Structure formats: C-alpha cells, structure tokens
Amino acid sequence: MARIDVMMPQMGESITEGTMSRWMKKVGDAVKRDEPIFEISTDKVDAEIPAPNAGVLAEVLVTEGQTVSVGTVVARIETDASTAASVAVGSKVPPAPEAKAPVSAPAPEPVKAAVPAPAAAATTAAPSAARVNGAPESAEERLQRKSTPLVRKMVEERGLDLGVIPGSGSAGRVTKQDVLSFLESGPASAPVAAPVPAPSTPPRAAPAAPATALPSVPAGTTVAAWEGDRVEPWSKIRKLTADHMVLSRRVSAHVNSLIEVDFTHVASLRKQQKASFAERGVNLTFLAFIVKAVADTLRKHPVVNAAVSGDNTIFRQEINIGLAVALDWGLIVPVIRRADELSLIGIARSIQDLADRARNKRLSPDDVQRGTFTITNPGGFGTFVGTPVINQPQVAILAVGAIEKRPSVVTLPDGSDALGIRTKGMFCLAFDHRIVDGADADRFLADLRHALHHFPEAQG
Numbered sequence: 001m002a003r004i005d006v007m008m009p010q011m012g013e014s015i016t017e018g019t020m021s022r023w024m025k026k027v028g029d030a031v032k033r034d035e036p037i038f039e040i041s042t043d044k045v046d047a048e049i050p051a052p053n054a055g056v057l058a059e060v061l062v063t064e065g066q067t068v069s070v071g072t073v074v075a076r077i078e079t080d081a082s083t084a085a086s087v088a089v090g091s092k093v094p095p096a097p098e099a100k101a102p103v104s105a106p107a108p109e110p111v112k113a114a115v116p117a118p119a120a121a122a123t124t125a126a127p128s129a130a131r132v133n134g135a136p137e138s139a140e141e142r143l144q145r146k147s148t149p150l151v152r153k154m155v156e157e158r159g160l161d162l163g164v165i166p167g168s169g170s171a172g173r174v175t176k177q178d179v180l181s182f183l184e185s186g187p188a189s190a191p192v193a194a195p196v197p198a199p200s201t202p203p204r205a206a207p208a209a210p211a212t213a214l215p216s217v218p219a220g221t222t223v224a225a226w227e228g229d230r231v232e233p234w235s236k237i238r239k240l241t242a243d244h245m246v247l248s249r250r251v252s253a254h255v256n257s258l259i260e261v262d263f264t265h266v267a268s269l270r271k272q273q274k275a276s277f278a279e280r281g282v283n284l285t286f287l288a289f290i291v292k293a294v295a296d297t298l299r300k301h302p303v304v305n306a307a308v309s310g311d312n313t314i315f316r317q318e319i320n321i322g323l324a325v326a327l328d329w330g331l332i333v334p335v336i337r338r339a340d341e342l343s344l345i346g347i348a349r350s351i352q353d354l355a356d357r358a359r360n361k362r363l364s365p366d367d368v369q370r371g372t373f374t375i376t377n378p379g380g381f382g383t384f385v386g387t388p389v390i391n392q393p394q395v396a397i398l399a400v401g402a403i404e405k406r407p408s409v410v411t412l413p414d415g416s417d418a419l420g421i422r423t424k425g426m427f428c429l430a431f432d433h434r435i436v437d438g439a440d441a442d443r444f445l446a447d448l449r450h451a452l453h454h455f456p457e458a459q460g
Contacts, residue, residue, distance in 0.1 A: 004053045006075040008040070008068050018042045019067045019236050020074065025057050031077060038074070039361065041236035045332065045368050048361045055079040154179050154247075156310075176243050183250070237330035248392045252308075253433040256387050259445040263403050263423040266455050277345060286403050286425075287323075287377060288348035293451040294398065295319050295339035295347075298373060301444040303436055305372050307393045313435050322371035322391060323351065325358045332358050333391060335371040379403060385426040395436055396444075401426035 008018050018040040025037045036048035037057065058078040062068055151174050155162045158179075165182045167174040225231050234242070266289045277284040298305040298319050307314045319340040322333040334354035339347060357363050374397040378386040385401035403425035410420035427448070431441045 002079045003058060004055070004077045004079055005073045006037070006049075006052060006077060008062075008070050008072045008074050009049060010070050017067055017069050020062045020064050021046065021236065022064055023060060024048070027057055027060055029057050031055060031057055042365065045363050045365050046237055046329070046361055047363065051077060053077055053079050151176060151179060158183070176247070177239070180243055180247060235329060237332070241331050244392065245389050248389050251392060252390045252395070254390060254430055255433045255436075255438065255441070256428055256430050257438065257441045257445055258385060258426060258428045259449055261425055261427055261449045261452055262408075263425055263452065266452055267403075267423045269455060277348060280345070282345055282348045283352055284344075284348050285351065287375075287400070288344060288351055289452065289455060290400060291321055291323070291336065291339060291347050291351065291375060292342075292344050293448055293455065294373065294375060295321060295342075297444060297448045297451055299340055300447060301440065303440050304396045304431065304444050306395050306435060307372075308395060308432065308435060309393075316372040318370070318372060320370050320372045322368075322374040322394075323354065324374060324376035324388075324391075325355055327359060332363070332368060333371060333374060334358055334363055334367045335369065337370070374398070375400065379425060385428050387428055388430050390430055390432055395432040395434075396441070397430050399428040399430070401428070 019042070020038060021041045022039040023037070024039065025031055031037055031051040031054065033052070033054045034050040037051045039046065039048050055077040057075060059076040060074075061076070062072065062074040068074065152162065154176065155165070155174075160179070160182070162174060165174050165178055167178055263286065266286065270284055270286065270289070274284045302315045303313070305316050305319055307316065318338055321336045321339040323336065324331060324333050334357070336342070336347065336350045336354065339350075342350065354363070354367065357367070371391065371394060373394060374388075374391040376386065376388050376397060377400045379400050379402035382402050386399040388397045388399045390397050403423060405421050406424045407419055408422040408424065409417050410422070411417055427445060429441050429445055
C-alpha cells in the first residue's frame, strides 16, 4: 500500500502559485495515470492537471478557489486499489506546510529571459528561506520573494516601491491586481501604511508619478443587483483579462489605423489548395494567409515588432505571432513561435493545433509567452472591423474584420471602370504612439496589403 503526493505543478519559470479552479474527481474515485483530475489557473494559462499514478483519490487537501504555492501537496492518491473501500469520502486535512515546497517542486527550467537567475529561484522558495541561516533578509531578497518577475517589471517601469505595496497573494506576494489597486489609490495612500523611519534612517521621498500618467479610475465599483438579476463572480481568467486591458490602456498611447484589403486573389489560392491541405489533416483558412503575410511584413518594419522598456525600445529579433482565441470561459492568446520561418502549411497547422489545445485546456505556459505581435479575428463572428486593445508589453495588435464578397469598382482592360464583386475585408492596427509613429503604422499596413494582394502560390 502506498500513497502518492499530488503537487501543485511548476507551470513555467515565472509561475510561483496557482489557483485550484475545479476538481474533476472526488475523494474515493478511481483515477488512471495521466487522466485529468483537477484544473488550475495561473497568471499565464488555465490547465487540466493529470494524475501522476493510477489508483484511488484518497485525500483532497486544497479546496476549489484556494491559491497555493508551487510544490504544495494538493491531494494524495492511494495506489493500492484494494483500499478504495477504506477511503473516507470527503476527507480533508490542512494543506501541507509551504516550507516543504522546495523539496518536492520540480526544478525550474534555465532562465533564458533577462530575469536574473537568483530572482527566478527566489520566487519558488518558502517565505522563511531567506532567514534559514540566521542572516537578515536583504532588500533584494525581500523584493524577489514578494513578487513575480512580471510584477517587478511593472513596478520598475512605474517607479514604485514594491516594499510599500500590500500583497494579497500567497505568503503576502504582490500580484498584478495589487499593483493596479495601488496605482488607482494614488501616491497619497502610500505614506498612510508606511511606518515612521528611525532617526538613523533618512526618509525616502515617495516616487513622483510620471507626467504622462492617466487619471486614476475608481477600483471595485459596486453596483446593486436588482430583483431577478443573476450575479456571477469573475473567474481568474476574467480577472486577469480585465487587469491586463486596464493596464494596457493606462500604459500605451493607443492610436488606430484602418485599411481595406482585397482578398480575391487569396480566396482563389485558398480554393485551389484547400483540398490538398485537407488531405494532410490541415484546414486552410484566410487567417493562415494573414499570419504568413504579417510575419513576413514585420521583418521589414521592426518598430511594429518591438516593446517599450522605460525610456528604451526593444526591437525583438524573434517574430512570434499571438492569436487571440475566444473561449466560453474567457480569452487567451497562444503564440506561434518564429512564424516568419514557417511555410503556409506550417502556420495553418500551428493555428489549428493551438486553437484545439486552447479549447481543451491543454496549453502550457510556454504556449502563451514571448509573443511579439498579436492578431485578433472578430471577423470570424461577422464583425465588420474592431478596434482592439494592445497586448502588453507589445506595441501593436491587428484586428481582422469579416472577409466577404462586396460590390467594388474595378478597372477593365480597356481602362474603363465598372462595378464588380470582390472579396474584401478591413484591417485595424492599434499601435502604441509612444514609439510607433502614424507613418510607421501606415507603411506597415500598406506593405501588408501589398503582400496579400500579391501572395505567392501556396507551396505547402
């Protein structure tokens, strides 16, 4: 007889905690190896977690809605099926002490981003780890322990002091919502909670708000529900989306440019190639042509494939296209890595794979990270065009309107004009005017339209 611990998994090098969204099995249920038994939400993605062994779910230690650190034991599986009758249905015990997390947590992947390695390691350590040897915790260790790399970047870009922001996350960690709430409350709220400095420590002035900061918006507005109304609490993915959209509007100077694209030529290519793609199990959509054209055009316009870091512009060398996918429970943006290096069929296959795994909650955190440009496709629902919100920290996002046959003026071979039927669609590029000028955006759109009007024959 043996019991196997089921851990809150490490879902990415910057992920330090997860929220138990839903148990798919209950105590006493038989489980198979690799069968999904619970669902979690993190800062990056929702995912179903499989059972590490076959057996019977003997204990559930973390309830739905509870947020715990990576490496925490969330359940135990009894691997001897003969003991199923002795399992106490609904038995629960307090969660395992968080200090055990580093012992059982999987080792994080080597840090490839610009985050220092000690910081990534610190985010997975227990809160008391900095004082194990009796030495006082340094300010740097304290800041790394209380936040994720994403939160630290938000704080650094806004000139805030992480030490004075109250944390609502596990073990007092500061979350994205904490930073947004702190910004909304205004700098005047910081001194209220800050202790009076000792005489030997010179007082530190509160950071000045950037001159370009937008006015604060009241947080947590409460509206009374009327009789017959249905009140539904936000899911974690809905909260994250809301935070991300508000943050983007605060950070970026949004400007929109629109352009009409003639898809008649692309529609002809698609009709010719669709059957051969289907024979290889790939659905050839208009979106595949658009992603291919966008990836090739971004190489000529690096400022649209960039990010802002303080007073610097980061020109990304990789072209990683994010695709906004609408799900019943929220919005997620999986990423096609190095899209400019893929053929049309490679892009079509990637779109199909990412969309399927997103709908089945099979995406990993790596699938939704390192995007450099985003495409959203409201036209799939018949929308003429949309004006999207930039997906931070990117500087541009393209909305694709409905692609349909429309009356259009066409020039005949003899030079005369006539009304004809063409397959057309609208593009809307939302861009960050801090670094992308209107001329930059318009040149990008013009080149993108030209690429689609003269798309090469599909080569599979």
